Amino acid sequence: MFKILIADDEPIAREAVATIIKKHFLEKIEIAQAQSGREAVEKAGTLQPDIVCMDIRMPGLNGIETIRELKRRYPEMIFIVITAFDDFDTVVEALKLGVQDYFLKPIKIDDLVRSLQKAIGQIMQRQDEREEALNLKDTVSKLMPELEKELIYTLFIGNIARIYDYGYLGLLGIKTECGGCFGLRIDAADEAEAQRAAQRIKQYIKNRYRGLSSSLQDGKMIVFLFEEITVKDREFWLHECAKNLAQATHCEHVFLSVAPYSTSLHELRESYLTVAAVLENSNGNEGTVFCKTWDSFSVEKRTEYPFKLEEMVFQEIRRGCVTAAHEKTVQLFEVFAQISQGSQKKLVGEIQKFVAALIRFRMSVESEEGTEDSFDLFTDPVELMNRCLQEVETLCHTAVQPDKETANESIRKAIGYIRENYRNNISLCDVADHVGLSSFYFTKIFKNELGMTFVRYLTSLRIENAKKIMEKDPAVQIKELCYEVGYNDPKYFCRAFQSIEKQSPTAFRRALKAKGRQEEKECK
Incomplete structure (x- = not known):
């Protein structure tokens, strides 16, 4: 529905324009009329017209003054002048104000119809652009969690060059490499309560900081917070962040490990290894441990391949649950990152074990689409992870197919x-x-x-x-x-x-x- 305001002090002139509009645009036009410039301003406030057909000589505010006032209030409003006043200076002034067309009475029907069609086309284009912008905003908001996960993976495996190449920090609105890394272990009554605590932490980070957090796995999660802090205030900032994160869980039994303040992504990677090592050896402790140095020699503790978690991925695939299968696969990758202890070669090896399982599963459901060769194209761990996620989604849709x-x-x-x-x-x-x-x-x-x-x-x-x-x-x-x-x-x-x-x-x-x-x- 488009709205048109006709402003002219002559009733016959207003009705003539309204009749033309009704005849040619019946299905999509709402029409209002005003007999003076002042009334046009008042009705525009109520109607919010898309197009105004304006006379120049009217009592009180003339057409030029009215257009100027309405342009000030409603910059996107389109104006078509229909007048018997052909003063050159007035025409120039109207065009300077952005009037689309300036017609002399009596106006030709075809000229008015073409002008209105042009105006409606502009309005529809603006509406499409707004809709496209909203869709883009919606798409970006949906992509943000995936970008956050990929940045976390990349930090886990230590591929700092990839973070720079793809500009992950900028895409996520993070303007600094400085900040802190925190490891949390949440000892809740059950898994559901632990997951709720993890969600509270994620929401707290979203409201209070520029930061990222991993998913909760075996009651443990990693948090990265980004903020530039002066040297003298860094220790205080780390203590405050740790205290706030612990409180945000709303759980009594929480353990935190806190690495030294980082001033680069390379240091942040060392921070991750440090807090992960402390978490592995926390053995049911509670409270907060502040690490004074980066212990990247880290814990060569052997972690077995997570077969149980892998089977949970395939259970969700069999159910066709894309979201749940995606989440379980992400948790699987986080375990792989912990197993690899910073070794990209070892990480690729762990992912390839999962690739083999995916291929076996696809063969078991007798899909016509082969996938073995497609995985061989990827040697970068993050790209291989993304390919696995695509394969998991495809399997959710194609594991069972009608003949x-x-x-x-x-x-x-x-x-x-x-x-x-x-x-x-x-x-x-x-x-x-x-x-x-x-x-x-x-x-x-x-x-x-x-x-x-x-x-x-x-x-x-x-x-x-x-x-x-x-x-x-x-x-x-x-x-x-x-x-x-x-x-x-x-x-x-x-x-x-x-x-x-x-x-x-x-x-x-x-x-x-x-x-x-x-x-x-x-x-x-």
Whole structure:
């Protein structure tokens, strides 16, 4: 819905412009009128119009003064001047104010329609840009946790060059390499309470610091906090951070290890090794241990391959639970980082054990897609981890697949369901649930069978039915038609119609009426 304000002191002139608009833009325009500049300013405050059609000579505030005031309040408002006043200086002043068009009365209908179409196009473009910006913001917010995990992995394995190459700190809004590393062991009554404590720490860090935290594994987690602190205040800052993190858990039994303040990513990596070593040897202690030096000789304690955790990954894959399988895989990588003790070669070796397990699992479910060669392309541990995560997600979708006959039956049922319910607000997930398939697999077989996506099919079906309704009743209101075929927004319906038919619903209806008149003439 677009809003237009017509400001002119002559009622006949206002009605003439309103009539043109109603005739050519019936489905998407709300019109208001004002008989003076002052009234135009007042109505603009209430209506918030997208477009203002403005006369120049009006009582009180003239058109130029009114445009200037409205531009000050609403910079994106579009102005079209329609006036009998052809003073050159006034025209120049109007154009300086950003007026889109300056027409002299009597205005030609085609000129006004073209100007309004141009203005509406600009407004729609702005709306699309805003929507795109919101989508981008949403995408970035969803990516942030993955970026944080990757930075943590990279710090764990000591690949500092990768952090610089990919600019992880900048992407996460972290402006310094300085800060502290803290190791926590949470001794809670059960695993659920420990996880809640870990979530409280994550939320506290998000609210109070620039920082990152690993997931909780066997009651232990690592926290990195980034902040530039003067030399004399660093010890105090570390003590305060440790105290705040312990309090944020809301648990009685907490152990913390705190490394010396770090001034570079290399030192931060040493800090991680130090606090991890202290955690491994804490043996049920409570309280806080402040390490005075980096003990990177660290604990050569042997850690066995986490077969139990690996099996939990495959259990989630069998259930098709993408999120849970992803989380378990991330925990598996954190264990690999602890086992490797900073050795990239050893880390790659541990990950390759998991790769072998993934390949065996894929062979066991008889998937047609081979993956052995694809893993061989990766020698960097982080890239290999990301490839494993992609494989885990793929397996969640493809571990169990219907045969060709089942797929055909599913598509038949899906089409029947869509045709029965296209007038309702149905989604891909609704249809997939109806036929008993995952959204991922349904999307794939639907496009393979019909040669188009679900959204395109649903849109085409709705527009085809809209055309049939208009053919039966060319006088039907666009708004009514929109709701009749399953849309809740007339503006969105018009855009969908345009994308399929390459013309607006109004133009299609006009063509129908013209065809009808031609047929009547031929019959006579």
